[in-house]
Amino acid sequence: MADLTTNTAGIVSPNPFWLASAPPTNTGDQVARAFDAGWGGAVWKTLGQPIVNVWSRYASMDINGVKMMGLNNIELITDRSLDVNFKEIYEVKKHYPNNAVIVSLMVGSREEFHELVKRSEDAGADGLELNFGCPHGMSERGLGAAVGQVPEYVQQMTEWVKEVSNIPVLVKLTPNVTDIRYPARAAQAGGADGIALINTINSLMSVNLDTFAPNPNVDGLSSHGGYCGPAVKPIALNMLSQITSDPQTAQIPISGIGGVSNWQDAAEFILLGAHSVQVCTAVMHYGFRIVEDMIDGLSNYLDEKAMTLDQLRGQSVERIKNWQELDLNYVINASIDQEKCIGCGICYIACEDGAHQAIFANPMDNGRTHVEINEAACVGCNLCSLVCPVEDCITMVEIPNEFDACSWDDYTTRNGKLAPRAEHEWRPIVGPPKSDI
Amino acid sequence: MSENNPSSIDDNFSDYKPLFTNASALVEANRCLFCYDAPCTIACPTDIDVPKFIKKISSGNLRGSAKTILDANILGASCARICPTEELCEGACVLNDLHETPIKIGSLQRYATESVVIENTSKLLFQKAPSNGKKIALVGSGPASLGCAADLAKMGYECVCFDKNEKAGGLNTYAIADYKLSYETALKELEWIDQLGIEIKTNTTVGKDVSMETLLTDYDAVFLGIGLGGVGPIGIPGEELDGVMDCLDFIRDLKTHPKEDLSLKGKSVAVLGGGNTAIDAVTQACRLEADNVYLVYRRTRSKMGAYEHEQELALKDGGVFVLEKQPVEIKGEGKVSELICAKTKSENGKLIITDELSSLKVDLVLRATGQAKHTSFLESVGIELTKWNTPVVDGNQRTSHEKIWSGGDCVSGGQEVVNAVAEGKLAAKSIHSTLSGGQ
Ligand SMILES: Cc1cc2nc3c(=O)[nH]c(=O)nc-3n(C[C@H](O)[C@H](O)[C@H](O)COP(=O)(O)OP(=O)(O)OC[C@H]3O[C@@H](n4cnc5c(N)ncnc54)[C@H](O)[C@@H]3O)c2cc1C
Ligand SMILES: Cc1cc2nc3c(=O)[nH]c(=O)nc-3n(C[C@H](O)[C@H](O)[C@H](O)COP(=O)(O)O)c2cc1C
Ligand code: SF4
Ligand code: SF4
Ligand code: SF4
Numbered sequence: 001m002a003d004l005t006t007n008t009a010g011i012v013s014p015n016p017f018w019l020a021s022a023p024p025t026n027t028g029d030q031v032a033r034a035f036d037a038g039w040g041g042a043v044w045k046t047l048g049q050p051i052v053n054v055w056s057r058y059a060s061m062d063i064n065g066v067k068m069m070g071l072n073n074i075e076l077i078t079d080r081s082l083d084v085n086f087k088e089i090y091e092v093k094k095h096y097p098n099n100a101v102i103v104s105l106m107v108g109s110r111e112e113f114h115e116l117v118k119r120s121e122d123a124g125a126d127g128l129e130l131n132f133g134c135p136h137g138m139s140e141r142g143l144g145a146a147v148g149q150v151p152e153y154v155q156q157m158t159e160w161v162k163e164v165s166n167i168p169v170l171v172k173l174t175p176n177v178t179d180i181r182y183p184a185r186a187a188q189a190g191g192a193d194g195i196a197l198i199n200t201i202n203s204l205m206s207v208n209l210d211t212f213a214p215n216p217n218v219d220g221l222s223s224h225g226g227y228c229g230p231a232v233k234p235i236a237l238n239m240l241s242q243i244t245s246d247p248q249t250a251q252i253p254i255s256g257i258g259g260v261s262n263w264q265d266a267a268e269f270i271l272l273g274a275h276s277v278q279v280c281t282a283v284m285h286y287g288f289r290i291v292e293d294m295i296d297g298l299s300n301y302l303d304e305k306a307m308t309l310d311q312l313r314g315q316s317v318e319r320i321k322n323w324q325e326l327d328l329n330y331v332i333n334a335s336i337d338q339e340k341c342i343g344c345g346i347c348y349i350a351c352e353d354g355a356h357q358a359i360f361a362n363p364m365d366n367g368r369t370h371v372e373i374n375e376a377a378c379v380g381c382n383l384c385s386l387v388c389p390v391e392d393c394i395t396m397v398e399i400p401n402e403f404d405a406c407s408w409d410d411y412t413t414r415n416g417k418l419a420p421r422a423e424h425e426w427r428p429i430v431g432p433p434k435s436d437i
Numbered sequence: 438m439s440e441n442n443p444s445s446i447d448d449n450f451s452d453y454k455p456l457f458t459n460a461s462a463l464v465e466a467n468r469c470l471f472c473y474d475a476p477c478t479i480a481c482p483t484d485i486d487v488p489k490f491i492k493k494i495s496s497g498n499l500r501g502s503a504k505t506i507l508d509a510n511i512l513g514a515s516c517a518r519i520c521p522t523e524e525l526c527e528g529a530c531v532l533n534d535l536h537e538t539p540i541k542i543g544s545l546q547r548y549a550t551e552s553v554v555i556e557n558t559s560k561l562l563f564q565k566a567p568s569n570g571k572k573i574a575l576v577g578s579g580p581a582s583l584g585c586a587a588d589l590a591k592m593g594y595e596c597v598c599f600d601k602n603e604k605a606g607g608l609n610t611y612a613i614a615d616y617k618l619s620y621e622t623a624l625k626e627l628e629w630i631d632q633l634g635i636e637i638k639t640n641t642t643v644g645k646d647v648s649m650e651t652l653l654t655d656y657d658a659v660f661l662g663i664g665l666g667g668v669g670p671i672g673i674p675g676e677e678l679d680g681v682m683d684c685l686d687f688i689r690d691l692k693t694h695p696k697e698d699l700s701l702k703g704k705s706v707a708v709l710g711g712g713n714t715a716i717d718a719v720t721q722a723c724r725l726e727a728d729n730v731y732l733v734y735r736r737t738r739s740k741m742g743a744y745e746h747e748q749e750l751a752l753k754d755g756g757v758f759v760l761e762k763q764p765v766e767i768k769g770e771g772k773v774s775e776l777i778c779a780k781t782k783s784e785n786g787k788l789i790i791t792d793e794l795s796s797l798k799v800d801l802v803l804r805a806t807g808q809a810k811h812t813s814f815l816e817s818v819g820i821e822l823t824k825w826n827t828p829v830v831d832g833n834q835r836t837s838h839e840k841i842w843s844g845g846d847c848v849s850g851g852q853e854v855v856n857a858v859a860e861g862k863l864a865a866k867s868i869h870s871t872l873s874g875g876q
Contacts, residue, residue: 064495065467342534345473367476367529389470390535 009194028088041100093124133199158190200226233259244273263297343368565634579607581662581845584861675767710805
C-alpha cells in the first residue's frame with residue numbers, strides 16, 4: 001500500500017483527504033467519527049461571531065434523476081458558541097493526535113483575529129484556514145467573499161493573522177472573482193503558508209413551477225446561495241491550475257476543494273498541483289464512509305503507476321497551455337467500431353444537428369441505424385465519442401500528416417503552415433420561404 | 438396464496454405488472470438513450486414515438502407524453518398493459534445489445550397514460566373535429582374498428598360502430614387475461630374514448646338487426662372489424678357434457694362476474710390447445726384456485742404457439758403441461774369426469790396418433806384450439822376471400838369491394854390488439870384519401 005502521508009504547508013496528515021469546513025465538521029462528535037472512518041484531516045466549521053440560521057437551507061440540482069449533482073446552501077458559519085467549539089476541538093485533538101485539525105476563521109477585525117488565533121492554538125489546532133469565501137449572508141456583512149473579492153483586504157487580513165500565529169495559515173479563496181490569480185497573489189504577499197480553494201459559487205438553485213417560489217424555500221422566499229458538489233469540479237480544477245501555473249504562485253501549497261467525490265477526482269486535483277483535497281458535498285450525500293475507497297483507490301492507483309504521491313503531484317500542470325500555443329496540425333478523426341455499435345443513431349443526430357454533418361446514417365433492416373464517418377467532413381471535435389453510449393465504440397484516432405506542428409502564434413507570425421482543414425459539406429436551402437413560422 | 442384471507446382470489450387477479458411510482462418511472466425514463474430513428478418505434482405496429490414519449494416523462498410533461506402515445510394508438514392505455522412487449526418494442530431496444538435490461542417501455546407507457554385515460558383526471562386530450570359531412574359505418578367495435586374510427590373522427594368523419602355484444606371493445610373488453618387488463622379498466626378506457634364522439638350501437642348484429650346493404654347505402658364507407666368467432670367443438674365423443682366449454686366463454690365469465698362466485702377450489706381443469714389463449718385459460722384457472730390445471734397439447738413444447746414468456750408464467754402459476762396427447766373422448770354422467778387422450782408421436786414431421794390411451798380426472802374441459810372465422814357472414818357480404826376465409830385486402834386494408842375496408846383478427850387470422858389498431862389506422866388513412874378525392 002502506497003504511503004499517503006501528506007504535508008500541506010506544514011500541516012501533516014496521514015492521507016490527503018480532509019473534510020472541508022462545512023456541516024460535516026460542525027461538532028467534535030462528527031469529526032471524531034470521521035477520523036475513525038479514515039479521514040486524514042478536518043477543517044472545522046468556520047468560527048466567528050455566533051449567527052442564527054434560517055431553517056430551510058439547502059437545494060439540490062438533480063440531473064436526469066441523478067441526485068445532487070450540484071448543491072446550494074444559504075447556511076452561515078457556526079451557530080454554536082466559541083466556547084463549545086474550542087472545547088470540542090481540544091477534545092478531538094487529544095484523542096486523535098495524528099489527524100490534522102484546522103480551524104476555519106471568519107471575523108472582521110485585527111483584535112478578533114488575534115483572539116481566535118490564540119484560542120485555536122491553545123486548543124491544539126494544527127493549522128488555520130481563513131474563510132474569505134462564503135458568497136452569501138456573511139458577505140453582506142462585509143465578510144467572506146466580500147473580503148476575498150478585494151486582493152488588498154485579503155493581504156491585510158492575512159497579515160493580521162500571520163502577525164501572531166505560530167501554526168500554518170491557509171487562505172480559502174472565493175471563486176466569485178474574474179481572475180483568481182490576484183487574490184492568490186495577495187494571500188501569498190500577506191504571508192499565507194498555503195491556499196485552499198474553491199469555496200462555493202454564487203448561485204440561485206431553482207424555481208418551483210407550481211408555487212413560483214425559488215429554492216431553498218423560506219416561506220415562499222429565498223436568497224442567493226453557495227453552489228458546490230460534482231458539478232463545480234471543472235471550475236475548481238481550472239482555478240487550481242491557474243494558480244499552480246502562475247509563476248508567481250506556482251510554489252505555494254494548495255488544499256484543493258470543489259466537487260471531490262472519489263479518489264479519481266482527488267488524483268486530478270493532485271495532478272494539477274494540490275497537496276490535499278477537501279470534501280463537503282459528497283460527505284453530506286453519503287456520509288464519512290466514502291473515504292475508505294478514496295484511500296484504497298488512490299493507493300492502488302499509485303501502486304499501479306509505481307509513483308509516490310509527491311511524484312504524482314503537479315504532473316499535469318505543465319500541460320496546461322494558452323490556446324494559441326496548441327498545435328493546429330494535430331489531426332484526429334472519429335472512428336467507429338462497427339462490431340461494438342448498437343445502431344442507436346445518437347452520434348449521427350448529434351453531429352448532424354449539433355456539429356459538422358460528418359456522419360452518414362442509413363436505416364438497416366433490423367430497425368437499427370448504420371452509421372459511418374465521412375472523413376472529409378470530420379473536424380475531430382469529439383462530440384460523437386462523447387454521446388455514444390457504448391464504451392470505446394467511437395474512438396478519436398490521430399491521422400498522421402506531413403505538416404510540422406503549427407500553433408496560432410506560429411500561424412499568425414507566418415512561421416508555420418496549416419494542414420488542410422475539413423469543411424462543412426455545402427447543402428442548398430430549398431423550398432419556398434417559410435413565412436408562417 | 439393465503440387460505441383464510443377471504444379476498445385472496447381477487448388478489449390473484451391483481452395487476453401482474455404494477456404501476457410505476459413517480460420515482461421509478463423517472464429512473465427508468467432517464468435510462469432511455471433517446472435513440473434517433475429508434476428501433477423500438479419501428480417495432481411498434483402503431484408507430485408510437487417511444488423516445489419522444491419517454492423524454493416527456495423525464496421532463497415532467499405527462500400530458501404531452503400521453504398525447505404522443507394516444508395520438509398514435511387510441512388503445513395505448515390497454516396496449517401498455519397487454520402488448521407482448523418482449524416480442525415488440527422492448528425486444529427491439531438497443532440496450533439488449535449492451536446486455537442490459539431493455540427499457541420497460543410498456544410500464545412507462547402505462548405510467549404516462551394511466552392518469553389521463555384510466556383515472557380520466559385531465560382535461561380533454563382530443564376533440565371530435567367539426568363534421569365534414571361524411572359518415573363511416575364500422576362493423577364491430579373491437580380494437581380494429583376503434584383504431585380506424587379514432588383517426589377518422591379526428592378528421593371530421595361521423596363514425597358509427599355496430600357491435601353485437603353488450604359492451605364495446607371486442608376481445609379487449611372480454612378476453613384479455615384479467616390480471617393484465619380487467620374488465621372494469623377496459624370499460625374506463627372506453628368511457629374516455631367517448632370524447633371523440635364515436636357513436637357505438639351495442640347489442641346490434643350486422644346481418645341480423647341491420648343489413649350490410651343498409652350500411653353500404655347509408656354510409657360513405659364501411660369498415661369490417663368483426664374479429665373471429667368462438668372456439669367450436671373438436672369433434673370427439675362427450676363434448677355435449679356439462680363442463681365442456683369454449684375457453685373464451687370461461688374467460689368472459691370470470692371477467693364479468695365476482696371472482697369468489699367462480700372459485701375452482703377442489704376442481705381439476707383440462708385446457709385443450711397450445712397457443713396464447715390456452716395459456717391464458719391455464720393461468721386464470723390456476724388463479725381461481727383449481728387443484729389441478731392441465732394444458733393438453735398434441736405436440737412437444739417447442740411446437741407450442743404460445744410465447745415463451747407466457748409459457749413460463751403458466752408453469753409458475755402451477756399449470757402442468759401434458760404434451761404429445763390427443764384428446765379422443767370425454768367421459769362423464771351428465772357432466773365431465775374424465776378426459777381420455779391418445780399418445781402421439783411425430784415421424785418425419787407428421788403427427789401420428791398411437792393407440793396408447795391415458796386418462797385425466799377432470800371437472801372442466803376448456804377448448805382453446807383456435808377461433809372460428811365468421812365465414813358465412815363474410816360470404817354474405819360478397820367480398821373476395823382467401824382460402825382461409827379471410828377478406829382479401831390490399832396494402833391499405835381495402836377489400837375487393839370499393840366501399841369496404843377490413844382489418845384486425847378477421848383479416849390476420851388472429852394477432853394482437855396493437856396489430857388490430859394499426860390495421861384500423863391504415864384503413865382510416867386509405868378511407869380518407871379515397872373519400873377526399875384521392876382515388
Ligand atoms: C383469450 C385471448 C387473450 C388475448 N390476449 C391478448 C393480449 O394479452 N394482448 C393482445 O395484444 N392481444 C390479445 N388477444 C388478441 C386480441 O384480443 C385481438 O387481436 C384483438 O381484440 C382483435 O381486435 P379486432 O377488432 O380485430 O377483433 P375483436 O376484438 O374480436 O372485435 C370484433 C368485434 O366485432 C363484433 N362483431 C363480430 N361480428 C359482428 C357482427 N356481425 N355484427 C356486429 N358486431 C360484430 C364482436 O362482437 C366484437 O366486439 C387475445 C385474444 C384472446 C382470444
Ligand atoms: C451547507 C454548506 C455550508 C458551508 N459552510 C462553510 C463554512 O462555514 N466555511 C467555509 O469555509 N466553507 C463552507 N462551505 C463550503 C465548503 O467548505 C466547500 O468549499 C464547498 O462546499 C466545495 O466543496 P464540495 O464541492 O466538496 O462541496 C459550506 C458548504 C456547504 C454546502
Ligand atoms: S468528431 Fe465531431 S465532426 Fe467528427 S464525426 Fe464526430 S461529431 Fe462529427
Ligand atoms: S452513438 Fe455509438 S452505438 Fe450509437 S450509432 Fe453511434 S457509434 Fe453506434
Ligand atoms: S431503443 Fe430503447 S433506448 Fe433506444 S429509444 Fe427505444 S427504448 Fe430508448
